Amino acid sequence: MKKPKKILITGSNGLLGQKTTEIFRHETQHELILTDLHDNAFDSKGFDYFPMDITKKEEVKDAVKKYQPELIINTAAYTNVDGCETDRELSWKVNVDAVKNFIIATRINSSKIVHISTDYIFDGKSGNYSESSKPNPLSYYGKSKLAAENALITSGVDFTIMRTMIIYGTGKNLRPNFAIWLINMLSEKNTVTIVDDQFGMPTMVDDLGWALVKMVDLNKSGIYNVCGSEYCNRYEFAVKLAGIFGLNENLIMPIKTSDLNQAAERPMNSSFILLKAETDLGIKTLNVTEGLNLLKVQLGL
Numbered sequence: 052m053k054k055p056k057k058i059l060i061t062g063s064n065g066l067l068g069q070k071t072t073e074i075f076r077h078e079t080q081h082e083l084i085l086t087d088l089h090d091n092a093f094d095s096k097g098f099d100y101f102p103m104d105i106t107k108k109e110e111v112k113d114a115v116k117k118y119q120p121e122l123i124i125n126t127a128a129y130t131n132v133d134g135c136e137t138d139r140e141l142s143w144k145v146n147v148d149a150v151k152n153f154i155i156a157t158r159i160n161s162s163k164i165v166h167i168s169t170d171y172i173f174d175g176k177s178g179n180y181s182e183s184s185k186p187n188p189l190s191y192y193g194k195s196k197l198a199a200e201n202a203l204i205t206s207g208v209d210f211t212i213m214r215t216m217i218i219y220g221t222g223k224n225l226r227p228n229f230a231i232w233l234i235n236m237l238s239e240k241n242t243v244t245i246v247d248d249q250f251g252m253p254t255m256v257d258d259l260g261w262a263l264v265k266m267v268d269l270n271k272s273g274i275y276n277v278c279g280s281e282y283c284n285r286y287e288f289a290v291k292l293a294g295i296f297g298l299n300e301n302l303i304m305p306i307k308t309s310d311l312n313q314a315a316e317r318p319m320n321s322s323f324i325l326l327k328a329e330t331d332l333g334i335k336t337l338n339v340t341e342g343l344n345l346l347k348v349q350l351g352l
Contacts, residue, residue: 055080056267059120059162061105062127064092066256067167069222071126072098074260081267084118087127092223105149115156123153124165124263128196132171133314135192146195147202154206163209165266167259170216170251170278172197175318178250182214182274182327190315200274211266212274213259216321217288219342220256221349229253230346233289237298247286247305250320252278255342258334265332275331276323281338288339295343296352 058075062068063085069092075081076097083098085091091100099118103110105127115123128146129135135142153164171193172186188194203210219230227235230253236243254277262277283291286305293300308317328334337345 053268055082056121057082057084057119058122058124058267059084059086059114059118060124060126061086061103062125063087063100064089064224065126066218066220066222066225066228067259068126069225070220070256070260071124071263074257074264079264079268084120086114105152106144108152108155111149111152112156112159115153115162116159119160120162122163122165122267123157124267125150125153126167128167130169130192132190132192132317135195136190136314139191142191142195143198146192147198150199151202154202154208157208161209163211163272164203165211165213165263166199166203168200168212168214169193169196170214170321170323171318172200172214173318173321175321178320178322179324180276180321181324182276189318192315193318209272211272213262213266214274214276214323215254215259215278216323217251217253217278218256218259219253219346221346229285229288230292230343233292234296234298234350237293237296237302240299240302242302242304243289244304244306245286245289246308246311247284248308248319249317250282250284250322252280252282252322253288253339253342254278255337255345257345258336258342262328262332262334262336265334269332271331275328276325277328277334278323278325278336279338279342280325280336282322283339291339292343295340295347
């Protein structure tokens with residue numbers, strides 16, 4: 052067995068941060084150090100936790116100097132797509148400047164950075180994007196995430212970028228993701244309007260946690276697309292969820308993206324080619340039915 056690594060996980064209270072921590076904690080021997088803006092979402096057994104504002108350069112440098120992590124898994128981000136459009140300063144601070152802070156800090160001890168990116172770096176006009184496809188973000192959120200990627204690529208530090216999309220799952224004290232919001236709304240017999248012209252590949256968060264374990268244990272660098280294995284639109288996902296959870300699909304009404312008047316433009320087809328991750332990491336991600344059935348088990352329903 053390879054020597055366990057010391058790993059700093061940022062954004063540890065978020066959906067991906069919680070799941071990554073859970074999987075690393077139970078399935079590996081790596082030493083975990085967790086950080087987020089607020090109090091720890093977990094009990095403190097088995098790892099250190101400290102609050103940190105990743106947009107503050109000195110806080111990041113001090114933390115890296117103190118803990119000397121071999122890897123930094125950055126799951127922290129400002130992911131409110133419309134919020135990024137209206138609060139561009141905050142978006143840039145969290146999504147770009149924070150990554151630059153990690154780049155500067157890792158030069159102290161040659162830490163590797165594993166960073167989470169998004170399908171929103173693409174314009175969605177063609178779909179089937181590979182790791183080498185040319186980005187063309189439509190929204191400020193997408194532009195900020197692409198800028199973070201470019202900062203890493205040109206930094207000279209060792210890095211891995213995992214691009215993903217439409218993440219759903221469950222955790223503690225989280226704002227509802229798409230699937231959880233749907234379950235809550237339909238359970239309360241509320242009508243929902245869901246777009247039927249935005250296509251992607253919904254991703255059960257567990258798949259991302261396992262992919263990160265593989266990336267770390269196999270010491271993979273570079274860019275990887277990792278998402279669910281099934282292509283569908285948001286409306287189709289919602290209808291399938293209703294069927295699996297025994298909810299009324301007649302409460303789900305299709306709508307066009309143009310009717311929503313959202314602040315940020317969305318890519319209409321941001322599907323990924325997953326061959327590189329499947330080959331290099333030896334993973335096979337869940338389709339929608341598999342992912343939603345796992346979610347149902349985790350929710351105890």
